[in-house]
Amino acid sequence: MSNVLRVELRNGIAVFTLDRPDRLNAIGTDTVEQLKRALEDVRGDDDVRAVVVAGAGRAFSAGPDLGEIESFTTPGPFRAFVGRLTEAYALLEDFPKPSVAAVHGFAFGGGLELALACDLRVAERGARLGLPEMKLGVLPGAGGTQRLPRLVPPAVAKEMILTGEPIDADRARQVGLVNEVAEPGGALAAAEALAARLAAGAPLALAAGKRLVDYGLGMDLEAAIAYERETVAVLFCTEDRIEGLKAFRERRPGEFRGV
Known part of the structure; x- marks a missing residue:
């Protein structure tokens, strides 16, 4: 080959x-x-x-x-x-x-x-x-x-x-x-x-954002919004979410690790 x-x-x-x-x-x-x-x-x-x-x-x-x-x-x-x-x-x-x-x-x-x-x-x-x-x-x-x-x-x-x-x-x-x-x-x-x-974005959020758009297009709106809600709730528990808020307050780019 x-x-x-x-x-x-x-x-x-x-x-x-x-x-x-x-x-x-x-x-x-x-x-x-x-x-x-x-x-x-x-x-x-x-x-x-x-x-x-x-x-x-x-x-x-x-x-x-x-x-x-x-x-x-x-x-x-x-x-x-x-x-x-x-x-x-x-x-x-x-x-x-x-x-x-x-x-x-x-x-x-x-x-x-x-x-x-x-x-x-x-x-x-x-x-x-x-x-x-x-x-x-x-x-x-x-x-x-x-x-x-x-x-x-x-x-x-x-x-x-x-x-x-x-x-x-x-x-x-x-x-x-x-x-x-x-x-x-x-x-x-x-x-x-x-x-x-x-x-430069948070890896877990990037992957989740792709899924929400791609899979959500195949759902009815109510189900897609429910899927979005659950996905965002999971991301709320990540260290990257904590780092993102801290970076925003400190006015610097976030240092995301995908966790």
Whole structure:
């Protein structure tokens, strides 16, 4: 298995870089397995507080490895491939530490689906984001049809999915697909700066905040608010909550330890 994912630790942030620039960071089985392993490696590392996902070379990712897909001669292997992809993206989405995608060039198909699995997204001005599978006679199969309309208005999601046409970073910001637009060449630095702001937060509260938003969207409002109430009550008992109040009174940044 070739090394197609580079992992670097920078000031409490794990930077995962898709590293197949000669293939525009096409995502194959190797990438999926290495992404899963990287997530497992940093999950229990208390020094890692946030994750940034980026791409080497000219683009974030062109999507799934078409060469690998074209080697499948029956639906079974393709279904298994999509299953592995979906599983890896679910691990990223459910990861207890916040994640930020740094998009440059373009993020298409499975590449955009990878970015959608992150909590937040930064894109360079001029970058294009899209789900072009319709033009190949298929549809996104690794969460694109479900995560996209949870981020943008359904009509925008349908436009992107049913036409297969990409949108640029500025429109992506307008519709809520990306959180920040960086100048050309600045996506990674902007994503790391955003991740650093997240990493400064209390780890238990960060993980709980992710769960409240993600799980609460699938509940009715009354149940979601009850879930919120119980979660906040648990956080009230943590040492980080005590430290947070003390730091506020002393007008200094909190020193959170995840306890």
